[in-house]
Amino acid sequence: xxxxxxxxxxxxxxxxxxxxxxxxxxxxALAFLSLVVLSPVAPPNSPGSRLKVAFHVSSAFLSYATVLxxxxxxxxxxxxxxxxxxxxxxxxxxxRILNLYNLCSQHSSASTVSPDLSFPDDGFPLLVVxxxxxxxxxxxxxxxxxxxxLAASFPYFSRTAELGFELLNLPGVFTRFPWDSATRPSVIDxxxxxxxxxxxFYSWDTPLPSTGSDHxxxxxxxxxxxxxxxxxxxxxxLTDWDSLAPALxxxxxPPPPSFPTKVSLEAWxxxxxxxxxxxxxxxxxxxxxxxxSKPWWSPILSVLQREFHSASRRSHSSSSP
Numbered sequence: 001x002x003x004x005x006x007x008x009x010x011x012x013x014x015x016x017x018x019x020x021x022x023x024x025x026x027x028x029a030l031a032f033l034s035l036v037v038l039s040p041v042a043p044p045n046s047p048g049s050r051l052k053v054a055f056h057v058s059s060a061f062l063s064y065a066t067v068l069x070x071x072x073x074x075x076x077x078x079x080x081x082x083x084x085x086x087x088x089x090x091x092x093x094x095x096r097i098l099n100l101y102n103l104c105s106q107h108s109s110a111s112t113v114s115p116d117l118s119f120p121d122d123g124f125p126l127l128v129v130x131x132x133x134x135x136x137x138x139x140x141x142x143x144x145x146x147x148x149x150l151a152a153s154f155p156y157f158s159r160t161a162e163l164g165f166e167l168l169n170l171p172g173v174f175t176r177f178p179w180d181s182a183t184r185p186s187v188i189d190x191x192x193x194x195x196x197x198x199x200x201f202y203s204w205d206t207p208l209p210s211t212g213s214d215h216x217x218x219x220x221x222x223x224x225x226x227x228x229x230x231x232x233x234x235x236x237x238l239t240d241w242d243s244l245a246p247a248l249x250x251x252x253x254p255p256p257p258s259f260p261t262k263v264s265l266e267a268w269x270x271x272x273x274x275x276x277x278x279x280x281x282x283x284x285x286x287x288x289x290x291x292x293s294k295p296w297w298s299p300i301l302s303v304l305q306r307e308f309h310s311a312s313r314r315s316h317s318s319s320s321p
Contacts (some may be wrong), residue, residue, distance in 0.1 A: 009304035052076040052101035052211055053130070076101040077113060092125055092196065100130035104152045111152065116157040125197035131215070132156065132190045137267060139169050140187040141274035150267045164195040168204045168220060171274055175206065176215050197222070201262070232286035251279060 052075050057067055072077040082095040098120075102113040111134075119128060135143060136153040167190065169175075174185035184274065193201050202221040210216055243263070253272050257264045 008034060027206065037261070050075060053078045053099045055080050055097075055099065066295065068097075076103075088223065091200070094124045096122065096124060096126050097196065098126060098128045098130075100128070100132075102130065102132045102134070104133050115155045118156060119159045119163055119165055119192070122161055122194070123258075125200075126194040127197055127220075128192040128194075129218075130190070133188050134190075135186065136275050137271035138189060139171060140166055141171050141271065141278050143186070145267070145271070154263050154267065160192055161277060165192040166195075166198045166201070167191070168193055168201060170204055171278060173206060174216075178214050179209070188278055189218060191218065191220055234280075234284045235287040238285050240283045247279055251275065283304070 024100055044278065048282060055069065057080070061067070064084065066083040068081040068083065070081060072078070074204050077098070077100045079099070082097070087093055087095060098118070100113050102111050102118070118130075118132075120126070133151075134153040134156060135145060135149040136157055137143070138147065138157065157167075159165075169187060169190055174188035174189065175187050175230045177185045191204060197317050200222045202223045202257055203219075205219045205221075208217045254268075256268050260268070
């Protein structure tokens with residue numbers, strides 16, 4: 001299967017130039033758009049040389065940024081560099097999208113695309129997308145995991161934690177629906193943003209039906225913070241505590257592994273944390289804060305601010321030195 005990335009500028013939603021949000025549509029191209037296809041050339045007569053990744057770039061996008069494809073002499077990894085003097089309002093001039101297709105051995109944790117290649121330590125914003133063919137509790141909290149699942153996924157998530165990459169997927173939202181009804185859906189199409197890119201991330205969604213594949217298209221939206229509203233935050237004042245309290249009481253946290261290793265203990269902790277977060281999110285509505293609001297502000301700071309201004313006014317009206 002050949003996965004693709006389609007860059008679609010949303011000119012009708014926000015201007016000025018390159019300050020607008022743009023969408024990245026993964027694993028499916030839109031037939032009604034004028035697209036330029038960029039893909040690596042598979043080495044001839046080599047095992048597993050079938051093309052596995054490609055980029056479909058909207059022709060309209062090419063008038064707003066310079067696009068440079070990068071290939072690695074292999075059919076399962078490709079990159080696309082975007083250059084512009086005012087990308088996201090001048091915050092940076094280069095953005096790289098790394099597209100990969102990874103396969104894991106059925107009998108071991110060996111993979112065709114290594115974690116180091118999947119998550120390079122570059123000095124510019126990086127978006128990593130692709131079919132990783134791995135299972136991890138952070139992406140799918142309610143799945144039952146085998147030791148092989150955790151052993152295969154741990155090196156990748158350990159690498160992302162080391163470099164500060166953020167998983168963009170909504171936990172538990174399936175990205176693959178097998179044609180075989182006996183096989184359950186799964187989350188194997190993953191998206192990660194580097195620390196330099198993550199502040200510009202706006203949304204991850206699966207708004208479209210399948211385009212003929214057992215993978216659904218994924219829509220990623222990025223925008224400069226000036227041109228996008230603040231992300232939604234929990235509205236604790238409207239929490240449905242009547243239904244949440246019994247659910248929290250009935251939530252059973254299994255004990256940690258009897259003889260834990262670093263891999264098994266971190267996997268156990270991430271899994272249980274994801275279960276709690278999923279439960280809280282299902283009973284807690286979200287609110288969108290003002291762009292002026294600060295996530296680190298607290299009621300205590302409000303009191304201190306009032307006291308400061310009160311003391312400041314008294315000092316200005318007082319004749320004492």
